Amino acid sequence: MSQSGATVNxxxxxxxxxxxLNKKYKYVIFKLSDDNKEIVxxxxxxxxxxxxxxxxxxxxxKTKGAVGKxxxxxxxxxxxxxxxxxxxxxxxxxxxxxxxDAGIMAKMxxxxxxxxxxxxxxxxxxxxxxxxxxxxxxxxLVKTVSKGTAA
Amino acid sequence: xxxxPLPSSVQPTDVYGGDEVSAIVLDPxxxxxxxxxxxxxxxxxxxxxxxxxxxxxxxxxFGDQAMYPRADxxxxxxxxxxxxxxxxxxxxKIWEHALVNRLxxxxxxxxxxxxxxxxxxxxxxxxxxxxxxxxxxxxxxxYEKPMAENPLLMTEAAWNSPKxxxxxxxxxxxxxxxxAFWLSKTPVLAAFAAGKxxxxxxxxxxxNTSVTAIFDGMVLKRSVQRSPVGGVWLSxxxxxxxxxxxxxxxxxxxxxxxxxxxxEAGQPADARLKTFDFQISPSFRAYEEERxxxxxxxxxxxxxxxxxxxxxxxxxxxxxxxxxxxFEMPDGSNQMWREQRFKVAEGMWDDNxxxxxxxxxxxxxxAQTVPGLIKAALDSIDVDVRPALLANVVVTGSxxxxxxxxxxxxxxxxxxxxxxxxxxxxxxxxxxxxFGAWIGGSILGSLGTFHQxxxxxxxxxxxxxxxxxKRCK
Numbered sequence: 001m002s003q004s005g006a007t008v009n010x011x012x013x014x015x016x017x018x019x020x021l022n023k024k025y026k027y028v029i030f031k032l033s034d035d036n037k038e039i040v041x042x043x044x045x046x047x048x049x050x051x052x053x054x055x056x057x058x059x060x061x062k063t064k065g066a067v068g069k070x071x072x073x074x075x076x077x078x079x080x081x082x083x084x085x086x087x088x089x090x091x092x093x094x095x096x097x098x099x100x101d102a103g104i105m106a107k108m109x110x111x112x113x114x115x116x117x118x119x120x121x122x123x124x125x126x127x128x129x130x131x132x133x134x135x136x137x138x139x140x141l142v143k144t145v146s147k148g149t150a151a
Numbered sequence: 152x153x154x155x156p157l158p159s160s161v162q163p164t165d166v167y168g169g170d171e172v173s174a175i176v177l178d179p180x181x182x183x184x185x186x187x188x189x190x191x192x193x194x195x196x197x198x199x200x201x202x203x204x205x206x207x208x209x210x211x212x213f214g215d216q217a218m219y220p221r222a223d224x225x226x227x228x229x230x231x232x233x234x235x236x237x238x239x240x241x242x243x244k245i246w247e248h249a250l251v252n253r254l255x256x257x258x259x260x261x262x263x264x265x266x267x268x269x270x271x272x273x274x275x276x277x278x279x280x281x282x283x284x285x286x287x288x289x290x291x292x293x294y295e296k297p298m299a300e301n302p303l304l305m306t307e308a309a310w311n312s313p314k315x316x317x318x319x320x321x322x323x324x325x326x327x328x329x330x331a332f333w334l335s336k337t338p339v340l341a342a343f344a345a346g347k348x349x350x351x352x353x354x355x356x357x358x359n360t361s362v363t364a365i366f367d368g369m370v371l372k373r374s375v376q377r378s379p380v381g382g383v384w385l386s387x388x389x390x391x392x393x394x395x396x397x398x399x400x401x402x403x404x405x406x407x408x409x410x411x412x413x414x415e416a417g418q419p420a421d422a423r424l425k426t427f428d429f430q431i432s433p434s435f436r437a438y439e440e441e442r443x444x445x446x447x448x449x450x451x452x453x454x455x456x457x458x459x460x461x462x463x464x465x466x467x468x469x470x471x472x473x474x475x476x477x478f479e480m481p482d483g484s485n486q487m488w489r490e491q492r493f494k495v496a497e498g499m500w501d502d503n504x505x506x507x508x509x510x511x512x513x514x515x516x517x518a519q520t521v522p523g524l525i526k527a528a529l530d531s532i533d534v535d536v537r538p539a540l541l542a543n544v545v546v547t548g549s550x551x552x553x554x555x556x557x558x559x560x561x562x563x564x565x566x567x568x569x570x571x572x573x574x575x576x577x578x579x580x581x582x583x584x585x586f587g588a589w590i591g592g593s594i595l596g597s598l599g600t601f602h603q604x605x606x607x608x609x610x611x612x613x614x615x616x617x618x619x620x621k622r623c624k
Contacts, residue, residue: 002335002343002368002623005600037600071346098346100576104583107346108594114348115368129349129543131576 004112007038008120015041016121019077020092027054030073030117034064036109039117042072051076051138058097059133063106071098071110073117075124080142080150091125091145094118100131174302174596175250178337178589179242181230182357182382185589186249189304189596193582194589196253201228201438202245211241213248218438220406222429226438232358232379232512234308235315243322250327251297296328302605304333304596306340306588309363309375316623317616324611331605333596334623336370338363340591341547344583345576351528351540353521353560355548357382360499360521362528364540369624374528378519379512380499382550385452386444387513391506392495403482404439411483420484443481451476454555455493457562460501467494496553500563522563538571546577547587 018024026049031042043057054076063070074095081088096114098107118124126145130136142150174189180200187194203212207223218226229241236242250256303323307316316334323329338352342365352363360381364374393400403424411422455461455470467490475489498505502517517523529537541564546557557577564573578584595601606622614621 002339003604004598005603036598104344105594108343108591111343111346111348112595
């Protein structure tokens with residue numbers, strides 16, 4: 001398979017485990033380092049767990065030295081009530097954020113490096129590929145992630 | 152005087168591993184072959200995959216400049232209509248022409264000329280060396296290792312056979328002595344260049360239209376669908392349109408016209424044709440006619456945008472009242488094209504609307520239309536994956552640049568899948584659609600991290616050409 005060969009920095013796995021096992025974060029956002037060689041942590045929910053902040057961060061992400069928006073990877077721990085009333089569910093979701101107006105170089109690098117990161121993060125429940133602001137609306141994401149079982 | 156490159160023996164062996172790789176990207180298609188250096192935005196060389204063969208001297212000539220009327224001259228193509236290499240000898244020659252002669256890959260200097268073995272002489276000696284190099288420029292065959300310092304990234308159709316893939320790495324390693332090789336599938340590169348690891352790629356090319364589902368960067372083999380409904384087929388539809396016109400429209404290629412006088416629309420041409428004292432071969436004439444048809448395609452033909460098919464009641468009458476376009480043939484005859492502009496491309500969507508074709512291969516079925524291909528591709532894969540694919544439809548290939556194409560596609564898909572979100576991704580820049588796969592390969596090949604992915608010369612020598620099946624999945 002055609003992969004970029006970019007590596008995953010150890011801190012990504014640490015941050016992911018903090019999210020998954022220690023519930024320290026609600027989300028972690030990853031990016032490629034400026035030289036495109038490795039995937040590093042861009043930011044976490046340390047500043048606050050609100051979904052809107054997370055969404056803003058993605059929408060305003062940039063690629064260094066390029067015009068337009070920048071792609072990112074993110075992991076979000078969705079929590080929702082089942083419509084059947086059977087309680088609460090958690091789903092760790094991988095989001096490949098690649099806005100359509102990002103540069104072609106950045107899009108290519110992110111798309112061809114994604115598998116490396118995904119394979120380094122065990123226990124991802126679902127994956128979403130998002131390309132514009134509408135794709136990362138909270139309600140529509142929960143609907144996708146829960147396969148329509150959320151309240 | 153330009154600095155002489157280091158001979159390969161003293162260069163670090165991992166030279167292609169650094170960021171300064173001068174990797175080459177080669178993207179062969181039925182109409183064009185695209186070649187250039189990785190990291191550049193556009194392929195430097197776009198040359199026809201057709202080439203000329205001079206039967207009297209059994210010689211091949213390449214490139215647009217070589218295609219002029221001459222005696223004993225046939226036009227051939229090294230690819231077949233399936234976008235797969237048919238004639239490997241010609242392919243090797245044409246690629247070498249594109250890469251070594253046209254792209255100007257700096258060649259390693261032979262030891263006799265690299266200056267290290269020269270006896271000390273006064274300063275004038277440097278000029279002699281350069282002139283000697285100049286004289287050798289055309290003799291590619293003299294260089295045993297024309298690309299000893301350039302890794303090569305090649306593209307292939309999703310349906311390329313294992314045998315074909317092994318042949319590609321063999322030529323790269325044995326004939327050109329490349330230090331490293333990689334083979335990427337065109338729909339994967341096009342999807343990645345659109346920022347998507349999961350996508351349904353619709354590639355509307357010259358000799359083929361194909362639909363391929365990509366999931367997490369892998370081609371879903373069962374999904375691959377293709378049909379001849381591409382640019383060449385469209386040309387045959389234009390021919391049928393000309394045949395059916397009243398009066399018939401003759402295609403007189405540019406090279407036959409000596410001079411012409413302006414005539415009123417719809418009047419017979421008033422032109423004097425050139426005469427040649429040798430026979431013009433049918434293949435050359437067909438190649439030149441194709442150029443005229445291509446121009447017609449680019450300036451006149453338009454896709455009926457929908458909603459609904461062109462044959463739906465009322466649409467044709469509406470199209471008749473739309474502003475038409477005038478097209479002037481090389482011989483000066485010209486006429487206004489109105490509803491025919493839409494009709495000629497409608498067969499891509501609706502087999503009932505296609506012009507009857509004189510040849511067997513020009514006839515198409517419902518399954519070969521664009522909606523038919525997409526339906527078949529989706530039917531062949533898991534139900535759960537379909538929504539993700541329909542939300543990421545990547546449109547590429549130069550025939551997709553027909554005005555109205557994406558509008559119509561959107562209408563067709565939303566009508567076919569009313570309950571699913573359909574989203575098209577078609578690059579706005581025409582170059583990104585024409586060279587989508589090449590550009591993707593260019594970025595990939597330029598990444599410093601990609602050096603660990605290349606199949607190295609050593610791996611090839613240890614495992615043989617079969618390595619390509621294992622590595623380039």
